[in-house]
Amino acid sequence: MTVRIQSEDFDIAAELAALFAGRDDMGAIVTFSGLVRGGDVTAMTLEHYPGMTEKALQKIEAEANARWPLKATLILHRVGRLLPGERIVLVAAASQTRHAAFEAASFLMDYLKTDAPFWKNEEHADGTSAWVDARKADSSAKARWR
Amino acid sequence: MRIRYFAWVRERVGRAEEEVQPTTPIATVADLADWLATRGPGYEAAFADRNRLRVAVNQDQADFTAHIAANDEIAFFPPMTGG
Numbered sequence: 001m002t003v004r005i006q007s008e009d010f011d012i013a014a015e016l017a018a019l020f021a022g023r024d025d026m027g028a029i030v031t032f033s034g035l036v037r038g039g040d041v042t043a044m045t046l047e048h049y050p051g052m053t054e055k056a057l058q059k060i061e062a063e064a065n066a067r068w069p070l071k072a073t074l075i076l077h078r079v080g081r082l083l084p085g086e087r088i089v090l091v092a093a094a095s096q097t098r099h100a101a102f103e104a105a106s107f108l109m110d111y112l113k114t115d116a117p118f119w120k121n122e123e124h125a126d127g128t129s130a131w132v133d134a135r136k137a138d139s140s141a142k143a144r145w146r
Numbered sequence: 147m148r149i150r151y152f153a154w155v156r157e158r159v160g161r162a163e164e165e166v167q168p169t170t171p172i173a174t175v176a177d178l179a180d181w182l183a184t185r186g187p188g189y190e191a192a193f194a195d196r197n198r199l200r201v202a203v204n205q206d207q208a209d210f211t212a213h214i215a216a217n218d219e220i221a222f223f224p225p226m227t228g229g
Contacts, residue, residue, distance in 0.1 A: 034229055046228075047153055049221060052205035077228065089229055109229060115207070117221075118228030119153035131154045134225035 001065065001073050003057040005048065007080040009087060019072050019092060026071045028098040030105040032091045038084030041122045045081045046088070049117035053077075060111040064093065067107070068100040075108060077118065107145055113138040147178070147216060151192070152223035155199065158192035175201050176210040178220060192222070200225055 002019075012033060020026055036044050057075050064073060074092040082088060091112070093104035120132040150163040168181045183193040193199070201208050202221040214220060 048228075049150070049152055049202070049205070049223070052202055052221070055205050056207075113229040114226060116228045117152065117202070117223065117226050119224060120227045121153070131224065132227045134227050138229075 001058070001061050002075070003054055003061060004074075004076045005050075005053055005079060006076070007078060009078070010076055010090060012087075012090060015074065015076060015090060016092060019074055019094065023071070025096070026094040027096045028101040029072075029092060029094040030098070030101040032089075032105050032109050033087060034089040034109075036082045036084050036086050036088060040124050041084060042125055043081055043083055043123040044088075045121045045123075046077075046079045047119045047121065048077075048079050052117050056116045057112065060108060060115060063111070064104045064107050068093075068095060068104045070095050070100065070104055073104065073108065075112065077112070077116070079118070110138070110141045110145065114142045147172075147214070148219045149178075149182070150219065150221040152221065154224055155192050155222050158188050160188045173213060174210065175203065175208060175212045175214055175220060178214060179210065179222070198224060 061073050061075060064070060070093055072094040076090040078088050091105055091108045093101045093108060095101040121129055122132055123129045147166050149166055151159045156162050170181050172178050172181065179193050182189050196210060200223055201210060203212050203214055204219050
């Protein structure tokens with residue numbers, strides 16, 4: 001189980017290679033990566049609550065491990081100012097078979113969206129900026145796991 | 147009591163964190179929010195609509211009914227938007 005918060009970019013292939021280095025007990029690994037969407041958004045700044053962020057993500061990870069027979073999990077989240085196309089988040093779940101890995105990766109993302117203390121501020125082409133409101137769709141996505 | 151503010155709550159209050167010694171008896175997060183809201187227009191604006199605020203006590207999610215003590219760290223912020 002790994003949780004990491006950083007401002008620097010990450011290399012998806014390198015992160016995954018590190019996850020299964022020296023292991024032969026994983027049959028399936030599902031990953032999700034989130035990127036900054038462009039369009040009207042010219043930059044996005046991610047703020048977080050150092051200390052609580054790690055604690056909240058570890059709790060989410062522990063919950064996933066309690067629900068599915070996972071061999072490894074990874075949650076990597078960037079903070080600071082990011083430009084469209086840049087990587088924001090990487091989530092991976094490894095298990096012996098694919099179903100647990102798919103479900104756990106989805107669960108980790110749904111919980112991360114609503115339960116980890118991150119806040120997004122978007123800059124727009126006209127020079128204005130605004131805090132992103134929480135989406136109802138995200139809390140209903142989380143509710144399906146109850 | 148150590149208070150921390152994030153996102154637009156931080157912007158409205160005008161600071162990221164502070165040590166406070168409330169002048170009224172504080173038993174719950176709601177009591178603290180009531181007192182903080184009296185500290186100026188920025189605070190009043192930040193605490194105007196509690197439905198838009200989320201709370202953490204000692205870095206765990208809590209709500210306005212949570213009991214708090216002098217050494218606690220209490221944070222106020224909008225609903226989270228990670229991922």
